[in-house]
Amino acid sequence: MLRFISFALSLMRSDRIRHSGVRRTPAAISQVRLFNTHPTGKALAKERLSALMGDGGIQECSYAQNCVEICPKDIALTTSIADVGRQVMKKAILDFFKM
Numbered sequence: 001m002l003r004f005i006s007f008a009l010s011l012m013r014s015d016r017i018r019h020s021g022v023r024r025t026p027a028a029i030s031q032v033r034l035f036n037t038h039p040t041g042k043a044l045a046k047e048r049l050s051a052l053m054g055d056g057g058i059q060e061c062s063y064a065q066n067c068v069e070i071c072p073k074d075i076a077l078t079t080s081i082a083d084v085g086r087q088v089m090k091k092a093i094l095d096f097f098k099m
Helices: 002-008 026-037 041-053 066-070 077-098
Strands: 017-019 022-024
Touching: 026 041, 026 077, 041 077, 066 077
Parallel strands: none
Antiparallel strands: 017 022
């Protein structure tokens, strides 16, 4: 399970950020959004969001939109990053109040 999440978060190229041996990129965050919206992927959505809550996760995005400039397919990665950021924040708040 965690290997799959680590693999999904280790995709793409030169703008990689290394933390704890796992690479998290804008494309990987976009993949998390895609997987979480798919009917069969919703089963693992909480694990994916938890992985992005850790070190080097969604908070590492500087919102400079460099990923949009270098994306060869003109994908609106900032839209995915913002959407996943909202999901991560919602999960963090819910987890906080469950304690």
